[in-house]
Amino acid sequence: MKTLVVLTGPTGVGKTELSLRLAEALGSPILSCDSRQIFREMSIGTAAPTPDQLKRVQHYFIASKSIHEPYSAAKYEMEALDLLESLFADHEAIVMTGGSMMYIDAVCKGIDDMPDVNPLIRQELAELFHSKGLEPILEELQRLDPVYYDQVDRKNPKRVMHGLELCRMTGLPYSSFRKDTAKVRPFRILKICLNRDRQELYDRIDARVDEMMLSGFEKEARGLYPFRSQNALNTVGYKELFEYFDGRLNLEQAVTAVKFNTHKYARKQLTWFRRDTDYHWLSAKESDILQKIVLLL
Numbered sequence: 001m002k003t004l005v006v007l008t009g010p011t012g013v014g015k016t017e018l019s020l021r022l023a024e025a026l027g028s029p030i031l032s033c034d035s036r037q038i039f040r041e042m043s044i045g046t047a048a049p050t051p052d053q054l055k056r057v058q059h060y061f062i063a064s065k066s067i068h069e070p071y072s073a074a075k076y077e078m079e080a081l082d083l084l085e086s087l088f089a090d091h092e093a094i095v096m097t098g099g100s101m102m103y104i105d106a107v108c109k110g111i112d113d114m115p116d117v118n119p120l121i122r123q124e125l126a127e128l129f130h131s132k133g134l135e136p137i138l139e140e141l142q143r144l145d146p147v148y149y150d151q152v153d154r155k156n157p158k159r160v161m162h163g164l165e166l167c168r169m170t171g172l173p174y175s176s177f178r179k180d181t182a183k184v185r186p187f188r189i190l191k192i193c194l195n196r197d198r199q200e201l202y203d204r205i206d207a208r209v210d211e212m213m214l215s216g217f218e219k220e221a222r223g224l225y226p227f228r229s230q231n232a233l234n235t236v237g238y239k240e241l242f243e244y245f246d247g248r249l250n251l252e253q254a255v256t257a258v259k260f261n262t263h264k265y266a267r268k269q270l271t272w273f274r275r276d277t278d279y280h281w282l283s284a285k286e287s288d289i290l291q292k293i294v295l296l297l
Contacts, residue, residue, distance in 0.1 A: 002088045002187040003297060007097040008033070008104060008273065009194030010266035012205040014284040016049055018194070019097035020056050021290055026093045029058040031080060033098035033107065036235055038076075039067045041224060044217045045237040047208060067224070067232040070119055077106035081185075088187060093297060101272045108191070110183030117165045125161045125168075126229040137164055145173035158234055190296055193279040201266060206259045209237075213255060217241070236261045 005026075007019050023030050032038065036046040040063035048062060060083060065071050080096075084107075087094055096107065105111065129137060134157050141160060142149040144167040152159050163174040170177075196204070221241040224233055228242050237258050244254035273279055280296060282289055 002091075003093045004084065004107070004185075004187050004189050005093055005095050005293070005297070006033075006104060006108065006189060006191045007095060007194070007293075008099055008192070009284065010201060010269040011047075011099050011262060012201060012208055012266065013194045013196055014204075015097050015099065015194060016047075016053065018284070018289065019095055020053060022293060023057045023095045025290060025294065026091075026095065028091055028093055028095045029060060029087060031083065031094065031096040032059060032061040033076075033080075033096050033100055033103040034061075035073070035076075035098075035100035035103050036232065037062055037098070038065050038071065039063070039232050040065065041067050042220070042232065042235075042238070044212055044215050044220045045235070047212065067227060067230045070116065070122075071232075072116075073102040073106040073111055076103050077111060080107050084187070099269055101269060108185070108189050115166065115170060115177075117162075118169050121165050121168050122161075122231065123229065125165060126231070129157055129161060130229065134160060137161060140164055141167065144168075145175050147173060147175040148178075151175070158231070189278070191276070191279045192293055192296070193273045193281050194284040195270070195281060196284050202259075202263050205262045205266065209255060209259050209262065212237070218251075221245075236265050 005022065005028075007015055007022065009015055019030055022028075034046065034048075036042055037048040038061050039046075042048075043063060049059060054062065061076070061080070084094060096104075098104070102111070125137060134154075137157075137160055138149070138154060141152075141164045145163060148163045152163060154160060166172075166174040166177065195201075217237070218241060221238050222245065224238065225242060225245050227233060228238075233239075233242075240249065240254045240257040240261065243249045243257070244251055249257065282292060286292065
């Protein structure tokens, strides 16, 4: 049966190189399921595959969109499924890799059909958030959709604002669009989650942040600073450097904050993946990891 091999894990665990080796072994292209590497303006700060890595295997959804184009997990689901239908005509197995939890679930389980958000409403809420913080947005969400207000992580501005965007645009509670019913896919899905010792993972993250800074991340972020209200830039790494450009942090503090918040994001990813009992967990350090994955096919 045609098989989609999902190779995921926390940021910094070592997905990129293993995905290349796996794709080469299977004769497969790679579908990225990274919600930020898809944007061409954000290559350094998202640790996107290098030109040499991109030459080794055909990649999709890397640097294929602009931060100025509205994009969502729902659009990714539609585009990825269309692409998979085409690719499975020539391949028995396809590798999908990345750490964006919503993008993985969109392809594997489907997400609820949602209307596209009006960019003007998104811009209004982004400006409100930057000027007055999350509190007035939470108050409005509680009034318009108390069900979602009770469910949402109220410390996550992106989730809170997305719910309110739909409320404002449709006049209906965001929760009324959420069905949470998994869709059936016409292919087998094999889910692999990589992990490492926690301190080792943090050390790898810290080293990668240092390498990003040496590779020109500050310059990349400064070029994107005028567009900081774009949803794509509400991202660990860019947010902290924007605070440095604002004068709220010095550069050393900003880099330390990037490392700390990336550790935090990695823990969030692991918590999310552990909820899904379909994952096969493997240590990224295992010397025979590639063979173990192939045996699961």
